[in-house]
Amino acid sequence: MKQRQPERQAAPPAHRPSARGASAGQPSTRGPSGRRPSIRRPSTRWLTLYARSRQVPASLAAALIATVATWSLTRGAGSDDPRTRILLLTSVVAAAAVGLSGQDRALDRTAAIRWAPRRAAHVLLIGMLAGALLLAFLTAGDEPVRAGTLLRNSAGSAGLAAIGAALWGGQYAWTLPFGWCAAALFVPSTDSVTSQVTTWLIQPSGTTAADWTALVLAVGGGLFYALAGPRR
Known part of the structure; x- marks a missing residue:
């Protein structure tokens, strides 16, 4: 008699990936818990690296120290003297200007990013920082705030x-603001156009020259730096 062969069990159906899952041949990006791992955005990472390479934390700390020191020295004596205001403004701009060139110049040259708009934004932020700290200084001293003069001097000094x-590079970027500040303080102010140009920092708002x-x-300096970059 022939022995009966054991019946074969039907193979289980092949697993088909759902429409919501990853396509065949592609690994899943979900972790063990079923959630996608958090990925840091490149823009945020670039901004952090840029701030570190441009010494932004140190420059900001120096600008704040200059503001607090000036306020402490002139407290009670009045800060309406234009010389005090432009000295503070120049100190803040000089402290922030160090970061206009990076620590690794070769890395800046090889980085495949659009430098021009970032450089222009950096100059704009320096002017905004100087204006904001000067505004805080004047407000703390209960002195009148002349918005036109404040904006003009902040923008021109940043330029x-x-x-x-x-x-000359970021390490010497402070020389022009301090040099023009010294000229404005020591050159006699007259009604001539040459004198008004030289002492534009202490001229009232509305002086055409x-x-x-x-x-x-402001415009020429910002464009020049944005297109040419810091000297290497």
């Missing part, structure tokens, strides 16, 4: 720092 960085000088320095 001077940008020109200095493009000509002073306003145009600051505008040319």
Whole structure:
């Protein structure tokens, strides 16, 4: 008699990936818990690296120290003296201008990013920082705030720092703001156009020669630095 062969069990159906799952041949990006791992955005990472390479934390700390020191020295004596204001403004711009060139110049040259808009934004932020700290200084001293003069001097000083960085590098970018500040303090102010251009930092808002000088320095310096970059 022939022995009966054991019946074969049907093979289980092949597992088919669901429409919501990953396609065949592609590994799943979900972790053991079923959640996708958090990925740090490249823009945030780039901004952090840029701030570190440009010494932004140290520059910000130096600017704050200069503001607090000036406020402490002039407290009770009044800060309406234009010389005090432009000295504080120049100190803040000089402290922040160090970061207009990076520590690794070769890395800056090889980085495949658009430098021009980032450089222009950096100069703009320096002007905004200087204006904000000067505004806080004047507000703390209960002194009148002249918005036109504050904006003009902040923008023009930032443009001077940008020109200095493009000509001599970030480590010497402070020379032009401090040099023009010294000229404004020691050159006698008269009604001549030459004198108003030289002493534009202490001229009141609405002085045509002073306003145009600051505008040319702000726009021209920002464009020059954005296109040329810091000297290597």
